[in-house]
Amino acid sequence: MKTKERRELLLNILNKSANPIKGDELANTLNVSRQVIVQDIALIRATGVDIIATPQGYIIYNSKTAIKTIECKNHSNRDEFYNELRTIVDLGGEVKNVIVKHPIYGEIKVDLDIASNRDIDEFMKKSSNDEFKQLSILTKESHLHTIEAKNEEILDEIISSLLDKNILVNNSKK
Numbered sequence: 001m002k003t004k005e006r007r008e009l010l011l012n013i014l015n016k017s018a019n020p021i022k023g024d025e026l027a028n029t030l031n032v033s034r035q036v037i038v039q040d041i042a043l044i045r046a047t048g049v050d051i052i053a054t055p056q057g058y059i060i061y062n063s064k065t066a067i068k069t070i071e072c073k074n075h076s077n078r079d080e081f082y083n084e085l086r087t088i089v090d091l092g093g094e095v096k097n098v099i100v101k102h103p104i105y106g107e108i109k110v111d112l113d114i115a116s117n118r119d120i121d122e123f124m125k126k127s128s129n130d131e132f133k134q135l136s137i138l139t140k141e142s143h144l145h146t147i148e149a150k151n152e153e154i155l156d157e158i159i160s161s162l163l164d165k166n167i168l169v170n171n172s173k174k
Contacts, residue, residue, distance in 0.1 A: 020057035054113040099144035
């Protein structure tokens, strides 16, 4: 397969996928090394295609979704943290990132890309290590998440549920 054909096929595979695809999986599918995939992704990005690298793999950013940044209360325990993530994911949302505002360093943002219960379980397992500290400990009261859903109705349902559960900082319904 020629280079141009491989890149077109790679782009086609990513366009058809609703979920991130690991670089190793793409490499196996296209019968090339992982490094070739990394180079191809960089060249495809250079043409203006918005390919995002997540911990779960590569995905093309779809701007046909509803996105909102929400301010959540900091958690006093792991169950509250788990409940926050489950509320968003169970209603069809994705937790894109966590953002904290530090008084000295400014805004600190980390991509999470949590879109399924499996993602939550993996994240909670990684974060169960005694050495793990949530970014939200850097602030006293709150942290931000960018959440994404297929449409505004789903996003509104997520926000309403988070308000009902007293997870959001602004506890007044619109």
